Amino acid sequence: MKSTPNMMRLTTQRQIILEELSKVKTHPTASELYDMVRKRLPRIGLGTVYRNLELMAENGMILKLEVGGTQKRFDATTDTHYHIRCTGCGKVDDIDTPVMDDLVNAAAANSSYQVVGHHVEFTGICPGCQGSGQGITIQ
Numbered sequence: 001m002k003s004t005p006n007m008m009r010l011t012t013q014r015q016i017i018l019e020e021l022s023k024v025k026t027h028p029t030a031s032e033l034y035d036m037v038r039k040r041l042p043r044i045g046l047g048t049v050y051r052n053l054e055l056m057a058e059n060g061m062i063l064k065l066e067v068g069g070t071q072k073r074f075d076a077t078t079d080t081h082y083h084i085r086c087t088g089c090g091k092v093d094d095i096d097t098p099v100m101d102d103l104v105n106a107a108a109a110n111s112s113y114q115v116v117g118h119h120v121e122f123t124g125i126c127p128g129c130q131g132s133g134q135g136i137t138i139q
Contacts, residue, residue, distance in 0.1 A: 008059040014052050016040050018061065018076065027065055027073040027083070027092040067092060067121050084122040088129030095122060 010018075020036040021028070028036070034049040053074050057064035063075040067085045073092055075083075082095040100120070108115040 008055065008061070011052075013041065013044060013048065014056060017049060017052050018056065021062060021074055022076040025094065027075050029071045029073055031071075033074060065092060080117075082120055082122060084124055086126035086129055087123050088125055088132075091126050091128070093126070 008014075017033065017037055020040070021033060024036075026032075030050040030053055031046065033053065034044070034046045037044055037049055053062065053064070056062045057074070060078060063078055065073040065075055065083060067073065067083060070085070070090050075094075077094070080099045082097060082099070083092050084095050085092050100118075103120075104115050104118055107113070107118065
């Protein structure tokens, strides 16, 4: 078995979960990823997928996104980047914009905390919902 840089064993199940997560940019939920993984590992359980996702997130192999009070979503891209969530359908996408290090510096300067990072959630209406009128309130 391979090991990750954090020395977490990369079991066959974890390898397949990671491969399936890496194939998509949709930031799937554990349930959505379970449906993807089951095509390759028909006997795997949802609990097994969920536990492995949690372990891989704790070890820095993947990101766990807890956005807008919705189900946790997972991302294979671990470098620091921002996300935007559609308030209509809940879809989550990456935003290709520079990380705001000045925000971390400002937070540290205006608090007694040692700031080690930040999480910014952008919200909006995705193109699909814009076309259907879902999630748009006209006043």
